[in-house]
Amino acid sequence: MKNNIIILGGGQAGIYAAREIRQNDSKSSIKILGKENLLPYERPPLSKDFLLDKKNEEDLYFHSSDVLKDENIEFENVSISKVDFENKKLFAKNDHVYSYDSLLISTGSENKKLSLDNNLKNDIYYLRNLEEAKKIKEIVSNKNKITIIGGGFIGLEIASSLSQLQKKVIVIEIGNQLMGRIIPKQIADLVQNTHIEHGNEIILNKQIEKITKKNGDYEILLNDNSLIETDFIIAGIGSTPTVKLFENTNLKLDNGIVTNQFCETSIKDVYAAGDVSNFYHPFYKRNMRLESYQHAQNHGICAGKNIAGVKTEYTSIPWMWSDQFNLNLQLTGICDEYDEIIERGNDINNGVIYFFLKNNKIRGACGVGIIGKVGRDIRITSKLSEKNTIVDKQTLSDQNLKLNKLMQK
């Protein structure tokens, strides 16, 4: 049967879903509607190699327009401003109307904005898309003292890149450690030390009271009355799923669009995937929302299969990374359900990993090390956790013992 399939949001989950639908369904029409006038591209380099000029725009695209043409996938640059799920229609700002038989929502997430009482909205920069990355890159080229509000992954990656561009960088974080509570404090501290060694200043436990503009520069007043002078401000204070469009509809929302293990939403023929979806994970028997490259890809693929009629559960073990200076940090599984923590290694040069165990099985792990040093062990960890293997704790904690010995053939 020939269906009319629309993918709302032309990011990573959207493009992977589109190609997967085509693999399983040669007849249906597939159209991606994207607000950015760009083919789907990778966001991770925006805070890293793109700022550092090691990658340029052409390097970021997932696929060329030829691939989409060959697979008969249409991409249209349009911003959707209204949905009518009952009549299966989407309305664009330019009055264009799109009808669908099946809809995938992959609108991603958007940056939280600082609530400032004065007219500084256009003075604070945020990083989510290529346009913003280009603007930041251009402006920082003639700035020296840069303040980053928020010590999460994206803020710290920007701090690392700007430091490598010889800028003086200050990071202000409201919490008592970097990267939030999900990261073990010991790992957050190792990352913090690396920033400090490279000359970045890290301020923890401080809140912004007020920002004032002075002769083109800024003065930031903190809640301990200290003042920071800076000539450019970037904020990375977290993100929220892009769901405004659906707020007055029947679509079930709760920290994103609620979906089951088949990427199905509360409305028939409407699916959601990627950052925007709060999905049920059958392995962990709970809902979760993830913002990660691997998840956007695999969840998009899973949604694509289900839309094409190949009923498929989403069972991917979560995994994400962050690169800062010469460090690579990785997280796998879930790190908030455990009855025991085991540490492997204590030297960043060889990698340090914290395993989170429940009933002698690994639920999750977080590791950091000089580039290349934790990836293999984290990958093996994902496999051990996926297979519910009862693990030998001595092997986990002793870096001289190889983890692959724990894998059952």
Added chain:
Amino acid sequence: MSEENWIEVGSTDSIEEEDLIRFDHQDKTFCVYKLTDGFYATDGICTHEAVHLEDGLVMDDEIECPMHQGIFNIKSGEALSPPACEDLKTYPVKVDNDKIFIKID
């Protein structure tokens, strides 16, 4: 095929099965693998970003990059999983008297 291009890597028992070793020659780095059906060689650096694949995980015929889980087929070099999209260069390998040799261009 001239004999000069074959470079000795080491003895066959220097690699465990389903594992790899790094081999540096002049200014280049290679990875030499022992799979169930023999020895193989590829470039030693991931095509995505400059990280050594020696720290990666070998699974069946695949090597997975330790940095972002890009996956390559060891025998063909084909990039199988993003973010890796550029293929990895492969090199012929021969075994002579329990010694492994790779042929570099």
